[in-house]
Structures are given as structure tokens and as C-alpha cells.
Amino acid sequence: MKRLVPRLLLAPAVVSLLAWMLVPLAMTVYFSLVHYNLLMPGRHLFTGLQNYRYFMSDPAFGTSLVNTLELLGSVIAITVVLGIALAQLVHEPFPGRPVVRLMLIAPFFVMPAASALLWKYMMMNPIYGVLAQISLALGFKPVDWLTELPLLSIIIIVSWEWLPFAFLIFMTALQSLDQEQMEAARMDGANALQRFWFLTFPHLKRSISMVVMIELIFLISVFAEIFTTTGGGPGNASSNLAYLIFKQALVNFDVGMASAGALLAVVLANVVALFAIRAIGKNLD
Template identity: 70%
Template sequence: MAPAVLTLLLWMIVPLAMTLYFSAVRYNLMQPGEHGFVGLQNFEFFATDPAFGPAIVNTLLLLGSVIAITVVLGVAIAVLVNEPFPGRGVVRVLLISPFFVMPTVNALLWKHMMMNPIYGVLAQLARWFGAEPVDWLTDHPLLSVIVMVAWQWLPFAFLIFMTSLQSLDREQMEAARMDGANALQRFWYLVLPHLARPVAVVVMIEMIFLMSVFAEIYTTTSGGPGTASTNVAFLIFTQALMNFDVGVASAGALFAVLLANIAAVFLIRIVGKNLDR
């Protein structure tokens, strides 16, 4: 296994080492001759960027909102679809399908087909009810991105919860029903405890992947208006490919890695506690 392990380590360590190096030197593509050591100045420049504070807030809002939407709706839809009805197999396939749509396609679909203020589906619905259409990407940019990302990640949460419900003890549910427990009581005392581990897993996985949401923002709002929808990933992109400052972008990337690892360690501990129960 040594060659495979060595290849994996090189594949991981070499890019990380290069990022560490670039974060400690002055490396701007517009000034190719200056590669002097600057210490922590790149980190200071990244942290003092006027867009840094809004980017952190937007990232946390995006993470919290998408996770809350996908967990709540995922549990609700999984419980609903778990009951037998005609065409259940087809409905399950349709509910899972959005997860396989590429992020860029997802963003274009919502931008042009759903949220366009002139010919979008939401604009047509608003006119049908006699209301004024809303320019979602201009008036509510972050909310629009949250809706797009939640729409794509909801099938993932639904799939995990639906699979978990397949192992729920039906005899226990039937016994509770015969003892007089209503639907809400059965859900609260039997279904939710059974879904504790899947919920922890979904939160952990989504937390890690949602830190790097980029395509939806780049395709629809470009981080604007202003910094209204800029997150950490898009701020790093701005420094790297718009300001041509590889050093500052590398410092931002290390900050994002640190933030993701802190969240991952915290969530892994939560998952571990749930698995020990």
C-alpha cells in the first residue's frame, strides 16, 4: 500500500505546501518580479478587506439557512413519501433528481426560468395574483442563492432520511398506534429519535460542502449588489482572478481551510456522541 499512500500524501501535501508558501510572499501576477517574504501581511490584508466581514456573515447565513431548510423539509418529505401510495417509486425518483443537476445549470435554471422579473415563473405567478413581480437577484440576492442551493441539496437530505426510515420498526409504530398515540406523538417520540444519527450526518456533510459554494453566486449575482451575496469562496476568487493577487488569495484559502476544519471537528464530535447512544 506504500505507493498508493505516498501518492495520496503528495497529492494532498504539495498543493497545501504551495498555498502556505504563496501566503507568505508577495505574489501578484501584475508584478511578476516581486516575490519577497511578507510574513502575515497577506492574512492582514485579507482580513482587513472591506468585503471580509460581509463575506463571513453571508457564509454563515448561507450555511445555517440551507441546512435548516434541507433538514426540516427533508424530514417532512421523507415521512410523507414513506407512506404507501400509487406512484410512490416515480415520486421518489423525481424528488431525488435535482441533486444530480450541476451547480451552474441549477443557477442558470433559477436565474432565467424561475426568478427572471419579466418572463420567469415566479413573475408570472405574481402577475396572476395581481402583485408586482420581484427582481429576486437584485432585491434579495442572498435569499435567491439560498433558495437555489437548498433546492439542490434538499434531495440529498431527503434520500438519507428516507433510507433511514426504511429501518424503522413497524411493529413499534403499530404498538404505539394501538396504545392511543396520535400521529404527532408517534413522530415526536419514535420517528425523530430514529432520525437523530442521519440528521447529524446530513448536517456535517452539508456544512463541509456548503463552505465552498461558488458556481451559484458567480453565475447569478457575481457577489453583488456590492457585497450582498459575497461569501468567503467568492472573496478568494475575487482576490485571485480579479485582483491577480495570488498571495492574498492563498491566505484566504488557508483561512477557509481553517474555518472548515473547525466546523468539521465540532460536527464530528456531535456525530460521535449520537453514534454512541
């Protein structure tokens, strides 16, 4: 009886958690198997796997899939490389280091929609944006970033948002680095590159693994930055799977096809995570 009482007390929380997780998933699976359009909410005609076939045959699907993978790979590479570089620069003490650390971390607390608006109107505007003024000052023609380089613009915005996270993780990891080993290597004649490659980089492998895993989970669903800046365009040049699902659900009012796309995105996320876990898990042993 004593063992049963704690389980009974936990049962409502467990049941609520399972319902919160399983009910939306079950409804998504159901809607993906029926023809459900918001303009005709009373008709739920069973279509089997047609929604999946139609979603994958959409001309925008291939482009959105490639853009999603490019966005994932580019942002992770940029944040890891620059995060390590910034952490190395800030690791050594200098006047004003706390202020510099705070300024480097601050962008992580800006909402995605707000940061997208900041970059759209203050940085990348081809007339009065900061980048346009820099180009004019250097004698170059300003670039209309969101029109000419839409996917690169999204990558820059998202990288700016997630760089502080990577920097914070790497900066914390460097604080636990054995300074006696670094001093011994310096006395033995090892240069800065050798000390980084043989001491610092192996020490950061676990942190790199954690950054890659967390960013993989969150970046596959990037939406606000695309919706606020390019709207997935021009055409589908900057659309990803999350934005394509949005267009099917709230632009075409096709809940069935959007649900099928959502489940395909879940499968893609699990496949990517599986390969990432297998590749990165060795560093966590």
C-alpha cells in the same frame, strides 16, 4: 521479508497520495507569506503575515464571513426540515410513488452551474420567470430576486440542490423503522405528532447527524451558484469566502492574498467541523 513486500508495493500509492495532498497545501502556505501578483510573476517578496492582515481588513471580509455562516445555517435547516417532511410523505405507499421519488431525487444530479442558470432565467427572472408570473397572477408586483434578495436567492438555489440528498438519506432511514413499534403506539392511542416525536425523530438522529456533517463540508465552498447568478453582488451582499478568494485571485490577480484567504477558510471549516462533531457526535455513540 514477507511483511516488507506488501509495504513496498503500497509505497508508490501512499507517496503519490501524500504528494497530491501536501504539495498544494505547502505551495498555498508559501504563497500566503509572499507578495505574489500574477501581473508580476517573477517577484516573490516575503511579507510574513501581511497577506492575512490585509485579507481580514478587507471591507468585504466581514460581510462574506457572515454570509457564509448564514448560507450554511439556512441551507442545513431547510434541507433537514423539508427532507424529513418529504420523507414522511413519501414513506407511506400510494400510486405512482416510484415516480415521485425519482422526481424528488433528480435535482441532486443537476450540475450547480446548470441549476443556477435554471433558477436565474426560468424561475427568478422578474419579467418572464415562473415566480414573476405567479406574482402577477395573484395580483402582486414581481420581485427581482437576484437584485433585491440576493443572499436569499442563493440560499433557495443551494437548498433546492441539496434537498434531494437529505430526502434520500431520511427516506432510507425510515425504511428501517420498526413498524411494530409504530403500530403498537397507534393502538395505544398515540397521535401522529407523538409517534413522530417519540419514535420517528429519535430513529432519524443518526441520519440527521450525517446530513449535517456532509453538508457542512461541501456548503462552505459554494461558488458556482454565486458566480453564475449574482456575481457576489449587489456590492458584497451575496459574496461568501469562496467567492471573495476568487475575486482576490482572478480579479485582483493577488495570489498571495487569495492564498491567505484560502487558509483562513480552511481554519474556519475546521473550527465549524470541530463544534459540529462535538455537538453531533453524541448522537453517533
